[in-house]
């Protein structure tokens with residue numbers, strides 16, 4: 001699986017998609033992934049069932065009897081047996097963090113900015129299964145991976161929900177257009193388009209590539225969080241009481257005191273360059289518990305070097321990283337590359353870019369490395385479990 005796995009049709013290139021549909025209107029792209037998905041699905045039915053029985057990532061089952069129900073995971077074999085005669089869908093969030101091939105498939109979508117890519121959710125339905133008509137506040141690419149699914153869309157719709165507060169299912173959904181998706185077909189939906197997917201046969205598998213819509217308040221919170229971590233406590237941050245005359249009115253808060261405090265607080269606000277740097281840190285944050293799934297063996301530097309000569313080095317699927325202004329940021333941290341020579345910097349940059357985009361550094365790329373400084377950086381990432389020689393599966 002690589003970037004040539006994406007086959008934009010002649011009449012819908014990536015450029016046309018971005019100009020005409022991205023953030024604007026739904027579009028169905030037939031056979032965007034046909035060959036790969038059919039031959040070698042990145043997530044199989046048995047993996048979905050196995051992961052749904054663990055607590056590695058959030059899992060739930062939505063099923064329909066007289067009304068819609070939801071059961072949060074882990075799902076037990078007894079529960080799955082119980083709902084056999086219902087229409088059901090098992091949903092697993094963030095499955096890209098659990099399986100190397102799911103992560104690689106997910107990152108084929110990096111024709112969209114990496115920081116907008118949120119996660120890959122997989123759903124497995126039996127015939128008639130779905131999650132009910134609903135709308136999302138973010139964009140999504142719905143990839144049909146196995147079996148067929150009917151998708152119904154509505155642009156103007158009544159936002160009344162059914163009375164199950166755990167499920168935001170639209171009560172009065174009326175389909176305005178319909179598509180049947182076959183394996184390899186992809187339906188792009190911008191935010192706030194109501195949609196309803198119904199499996200046409202047993203074993204219908206859909207991958208949902210969810211996109212992040214950053215909320216400015218959340219980002220502000222994170223930017224200030226990183227800033228507060230960096231502020232060192234110095235005497236300048238203390239209030240200078242000597243300059244403040246005691247008030248004659250105990251109920252008053254003097255202007256002088258208010259000015260002194262607000263002035264000191266304003267001086268502590270982050271400057272634009274720091275805001276941007278903290279923003280970069282915040283968009284590379286990852287979930288620590290999920291990050292821990294890669295447990296590398298404790299090995300010496302020379303053993304690491306030896307293994308590197310024979311194996312590709314894979315990214316930990318939970319690692320989020322980008323280059324910004326010549327610095328490397330990963331999982332809310334910054335890797336200091338300032339001590340490297342210009343040549344060493346060029347080499348490590350190209351290796352780390354290969355790691356982020358292709359999700360691994362190939363043996364061939366590593367074989368060219370002569371500098372121990374660069375190998376030490378890779379060894380550091382290995383010790384942090386951010387890269388691994390393993391292929392994750394369940």
Ligand SMILES: [Fe+2]
Nearest residue numbers: 134135136195
């Ligand atoms: Fe949805």
